[in-house]
Amino acid sequence: xxxxxxxxxxxxxxxxxxxxxxxTQQIEGTKLTFTMQAVPAGxxxxxxxxxxxxxxxxxxxxxxxxxxxxxxxxxxxxxxFLYKDYETAHSTGPVPANVDAVTRPTKPYLDMxxxxxxxxxxxxxxxxxxxxxxxxWLYARTGVFYRLPTEAEWEYACRAGSTTEYAFGDxxxxxxxxxxxxxxxxxxxxxxxxxxxNQWGLFDLYGNVxxxxxxxxxxxxxxxxxxxxxxxxxAAPAKLYAHVIRGGSYEDASxxxxxxxxxxxxxxxxxLDPQIPKSNWWFPEAPFIGMRLVRPxxxxxxxxxxxxxxxxxxxxx
Numbered sequence: 001x002x003x004x005x006x007x008x009x010x011x012x013x014x015x016x017x018x019x020x021x022x023x024t025q026q027i028e029g030t031k032l033t034f035t036m037q038a039v040p041a042g043x044x045x046x047x048x049x050x051x052x053x054x055x056x057x058x059x060x061x062x063x064x065x066x067x068x069x070x071x072x073x074x075x076x077x078x079x080x081f082l083y084k085d086y087e088t089a090h091s092t093g094p095v096p097a098n099v100d101a102v103t104r105p106t107k108p109y110l111d112m113x114x115x116x117x118x119x120x121x122x123x124x125x126x127x128x129x130x131x132x133x134x135x136x137w138l139y140a141r142t143g144v145f146y147r148l149p150t151e152a153e154w155e156y157a158c159r160a161g162s163t164t165e166y167a168f169g170d171x172x173x174x175x176x177x178x179x180x181x182x183x184x185x186x187x188x189x190x191x192x193x194x195x196x197x198n199q200w201g202l203f204d205l206y207g208n209v210x211x212x213x214x215x216x217x218x219x220x221x222x223x224x225x226x227x228x229x230x231x232x233x234x235a236a237p238a239k240l241y242a243h244v245i246r247g248g249s250y251e252d253a254s255x256x257x258x259x260x261x262x263x264x265x266x267x268x269x270x271x272l273d274p275q276i277p278k279s280n281w282w283f284p285e286a287p288f289i290g291m292r293l294v295r296p297x298x299x300x301x302x303x304x305x306x307x308x309x310x311x312x313x314x315x316x317x
């Protein structure tokens with residue numbers, strides 16, 4: 001009973017911390033805003049005892065505090081980055097030179113909403129590179145360092161103090177209260193924030209769209225982390241494929257939406273892309289990938305920030 005009470009108090013304390021420290025970010029020069037939830041520093045057991053091989057072994061991870069987007073990035077927030085004319089139309093003044101200098105995606109030859117909806121729907125089908133360049137555009141607009149979550153940060157925030165298959169417990173029958181999945185989505189995305197949040201106030205971590213993490217997908221990465229406690233672990237990406245996607249999407253069944261479930265990006269998601277070489281910006285056959293922002297409490301140096309944003313493009317094939 002004492003252990004259960006201690007765990008409950010820890011969750012309540014963390015929730016209180018998140019409520020007090022969460023904030024709203026104004027995208028300077030526009031009327032657009034988004035909210036960020038505070039995620040306290042802490043330790044957790046990452047992975048799964050009985051899941052797939054790439055989710056094992058269960059291992060201890062310690063993380064610094066960070067903020068995470070309350071919702072997945074929506075088209076409303078993403079389109080000013082995609083299209084200069086759209087940004088100009090939605091700006092309250094001239095577009096600053098440093099913002100204008102950020103490289104933008106090539107205009108897609110497809111409707112990248114795939115007819116599923118735009119207003120308040122999650123932006124989707126962007127590449128890992130595209131997602132990082134959006135973070136760079138936000139940095140130019142706000143002066144704040146935003147990035148993709150590491151895989152460990154994503155699972156820690158998703159679990160929100162839980163050790164069960166899902167943040168709300170082990171029973172997948174409850175999943176429909178928290179997620180748009182294969183069982184209830186009707187084969188499409190839905191506006192963010194319509195389902196229940198987890199204990200730390202984060203919505204749609206399960207389902208709707210899968211979410212990019214920064215990490216390279218390494219099937220046995222956890223094996224190297226099992227001795228002692230891994231501190232802020234990350235499989236730094238050095239190759240174009242594969243990167244880790246977390247959370248599952250509207251296309252996935254409940255098994256793929258568990259807190260520990262991992263997915264790897266795949267070049268076949270560009271199979272129908274007519275460009276040679278393939279686009280660095282879009283996955284025309286992956287309308288199930290989106291993104292969520294993270295801001296570390298410990299701000300890196302400017303050199304480290306620019307190194308994160310300005311990694312050379314790796315040509316696709």
